[in-house]
Amino acid sequence: xxxxxxxxxxxxxxxxxxxxxxxxxxxxxxxxxxxxxxxxxxxxxxxxxxxxxxxxxxxxxxxxxxxxxxxxxxxxxxxxxxxxxxxxxxxxxxxxxxxxxxxxxxxxxxxxxxxxxxxxxxxxxxxxxxxxxxxxxxxxxxxxxxxxxxxxxxxxxxxxxxxxxxxxxxxxxxxxxxxxxxxxxxxxxxxxxxxxxxxxxxxxxxxxxxxxxxxxxxxxxxxxxxxxxxxxxxxxxxxxxxxxxxxxxxxxxxxxxxxxxxxxxxxxxxxxxxxxxxxxxxxxxxxxxxxxxxxxxxxxxxxxxxxxxxxxxxxxxx
Amino acid sequence: xxxxxxxxxxxxxxxxxxxxxxxxxxxxxxxxxxxxxxxxxxxxxxxxxxxxxxxxxxxxxxxxxxxxxxxxxxxxxxxxxxxxxxxxxxxxxxxxxxxxxxxxxxxxxxxxxxxxxxxxxxxxxxxxxxxxxxxxxxxxxxxxxxxxxxxxxxxxxxxxxxxxxxxxxxxxxxxxxxxxxxxxxxxxxxxxxxxxxxxxxxxxxxxxxxxxxxxxxxxxxxxxxxxxxxxxxxxxxxxxxxxxxxxxxxxxxxxxxxxxxxxxxxxxxxxxxxxxx
Ligand SMILES: Nc1ncnc2c1ncn2[C@@H]1O[C@H](COP(=O)(O)OP(=O)(O)OP(=O)(O)O)[C@@H](O)[C@H]1O
Ligand SMILES: [Mg+2]
Numbered sequence: 001x002x003x004x005x006x007x008x009x010x011x012x013x014x015x016x017x018x019x020x021x022x023x024x025x026x027x028x029x030x031x032x033x034x035x036x037x038x039x040x041x042x043x044x045x046x047x048x049x050x051x052x053x054x055x056x057x058x059x060x061x062x063x064x065x066x067x068x069x070x071x072x073x074x075x076x077x078x079x080x081x082x083x084x085x086x087x088x089x090x091x092x093x094x095x096x097x098x099x100x101x102x103x104x105x106x107x108x109x110x111x112x113x114x115x116x117x118x119x120x121x122x123x124x125x126x127x128x129x130x131x132x133x134x135x136x137x138x139x140x141x142x143x144x145x146x147x148x149x150x151x152x153x154x155x156x157x158x159x160x161x162x163x164x165x166x167x168x169x170x171x172x173x174x175x176x177x178x179x180x181x182x183x184x185x186x187x188x189x190x191x192x193x194x195x196x197x198x199x200x201x202x203x204x205x206x207x208x209x210x211x212x213x214x215x216x217x218x219x220x221x222x223x224x225x226x227x228x229x230x231x232x233x234x235x236x237x238x239x240x241x242x243x244x245x246x247x248x249x250x251x252x253x254x255x256x257x258x259x260x261x262x263x264x265x266x267x268x269x270x271x272x273x274x275x276x277x278x279x280x281x282x283x284x285x286x287x288x289x290x291x292x293x294x295x296x297x298x299x300x301x302x303x304x305x306x307x308x309x310x311x312x313x314x315x316x317x318x
Numbered sequence: 319x320x321x322x323x324x325x326x327x328x329x330x331x332x333x334x335x336x337x338x339x340x341x342x343x344x345x346x347x348x349x350x351x352x353x354x355x356x357x358x359x360x361x362x363x364x365x366x367x368x369x370x371x372x373x374x375x376x377x378x379x380x381x382x383x384x385x386x387x388x389x390x391x392x393x394x395x396x397x398x399x400x401x402x403x404x405x406x407x408x409x410x411x412x413x414x415x416x417x418x419x420x421x422x423x424x425x426x427x428x429x430x431x432x433x434x435x436x437x438x439x440x441x442x443x444x445x446x447x448x449x450x451x452x453x454x455x456x457x458x459x460x461x462x463x464x465x466x467x468x469x470x471x472x473x474x475x476x477x478x479x480x481x482x483x484x485x486x487x488x489x490x491x492x493x494x495x496x497x498x499x500x501x502x503x504x505x506x507x508x509x510x511x512x513x514x515x516x517x518x519x520x521x522x523x524x525x526x527x528x529x530x531x532x533x534x535x536x537x538x539x540x541x542x543x544x545x546x547x548x549x550x551x552x553x554x555x556x557x558x559x560x561x562x563x564x565x566x567x568x569x570x571x572x573x574x575x576x577x578x579x580x581x582x583x584x585x586x587x588x589x590x591x592x593x594x595x
Pocket of ligand 2: 378379380421
């Protein structure tokens with residue numbers, strides 16, 4: 001069988017498998033899966049910046065918040081339809097990312113970690129700030145209506161939102177996959193591996209780092225917008241530093257230098273806290289921590305590299 | 319501008335007419351109290367293989383780093399193909415035609431041999447983030463062209479069996495060869511080779527010598543070769559420049575430099591190295 005055909009078959013299989021829940025999962029489960037898509041996009045943005053680009057960022061939650069609020073404000077104050085907020089959130093968050101990344105990346109190294117960390121810490125406060133209250137709704141946040149399925153499709157809102165997020169997410173994953181396989185992706189990895197040699201090969205460090213950071217922010221922004229629409233509510237306290245750290249965990253657990261790792265990481269951060277809670281109601285945090293350590297012990301390169309190694313072993317055995 | 323730099327600038331026109339591809343004039347590089355280069359001047363002609371020799375710590379790698387913009391010298395100037403590259407951004411050197419390898423190998427370790435070489439083609443691509451994310455025709459053309467050229471060099475350097483292996487696992491000598499390919503794919507006018515024979519056995523050193531000559535005639539480029547293997551340097555070089563403690567002590571044909579009393583003294587002082595001269 002030729003390689004293209006087998007790739008196509010695999011893609012069809014994956015898409016079909018991911019669409020199965022549409023018909024069998026409960027409303028709440030579908031909502032969780034929609035959140036997985038939103039987080040997966042944000043983690044994917046982090047993977048591009050940190051895993052492929054080698055820049056340590058701790059503030060992905062801030063960009064998620066910018067995307068979420070962009071969508072919410074557009075829907076609430078400008079009557080923009082939910083689907084049209086996605087591209088606006090993407091562009092807005094990308095711009096914010098570029099503006100913040102530009103100075104930080106020139107300083108380089110741990111400054112970026114510091115700047116992004118401060119960003120994540122200050123976002124909830126900015127969202128509560130009096131001056132912006134008319135737009136952001138202050139502490140109250142903004143409540144959104146769940147959109148119905150269009151074109152008279154026979155789907156309830158949960159089903160429709162999952163399908164919608166799935167299509168948006170798939171398109172962006174495809175784009176990211178194209179990107180990392182291209183000359184741009186090679187340049188990003190070259191900067192991570194050997195910045196001086198990359199420069200000697202004609203890669204302009206500042207430009208690539210900044211643009212990569214902007215793209216990473218853009219992905220988080222789309223994730224945030226999808227998340228806001230799915231949750232139907234945005235408020236400052238949903239976007240604390242805890243969110244940024246959660247996304248960081250998702251990146252590490254899923255596998256930072258992998259595209260598919262973002263999906264595994266997102267599944268982990270959506271479902272694992274519940275699982276931890278089921279194991280022990282008293283100390284779910286400790287259980288979660290223990291699970292994290294176990295994962296790092298048995299899958300140091302993240303779930304993606306664990307799966308890859310298994311797959312290679314299977315092929316070798318055949 | 320310093321007097322030395324001015325002198326260098328006024329000499330520039332002459333260099334271009336005289337046919338030198340690169341003219342290094344009075345370059346001085348200090349690290350704190352250490353004078354790593356002390357007013358070094360020399361030319362590299364078109365299609366010339368120029369050996370750059372000297373005992374350990376004499377400033378050879380520092381010279382390379384000054385040429386490729388990694389170190390910023392304040393005194394002196396380097397004119398390449400008629401333009402001063404003293405203040406040129408590092409990532410612009412390659413489009414001007416300067417390619418290099420690194421003494422300690424600076425490959426992109428997470429990538430395969432082929433991918434490493436494709437990065438060398440980077441500066442010739444024109445497609446940006448968006449067109450690559452969408453795989454627009456221009457992006458695909460860039461990718462195809464880089465892959466094609468990488469494959470050509472892989473064949474030329476006989477790296478076919480390793481093409482899709484990660485470079486990290488290859489022996490040191492082979493890694494050096496991948497670096498050579500990565501520099502060559504950019505089609506440089508001047509290739510800077512920092513100890514390409516390190517980690518090679520005798521037979522392989524001879525092969526390398528032949529390869530260096532083949533590259534020069536095939537691609538009509540100039541090569542500046544830093545190497546401790548004296549037999550290799552003397553065999554392939556048209557001209558040899560010798561450094562000691564950051565100062566140029568000899569400049570001439572391999573025969574002249576080998577006979578030069580200063581050079582003999584510099585190497586005899588080192589004891590072991592003398593055996594190679
Ligand atoms: N970045 C640096 N900081 C401080 N000192 C440096 C630096 N780079 C080089 N030097 C010093 O400059 C001098 C010349 O070093 P260089 O590496 O150019 O020597 P070399 O001729 O390449 O030697 P070798 O044959 O051992 O590679 C040495 O004294 C070295 O310690
Ligand atoms: Mg050296």
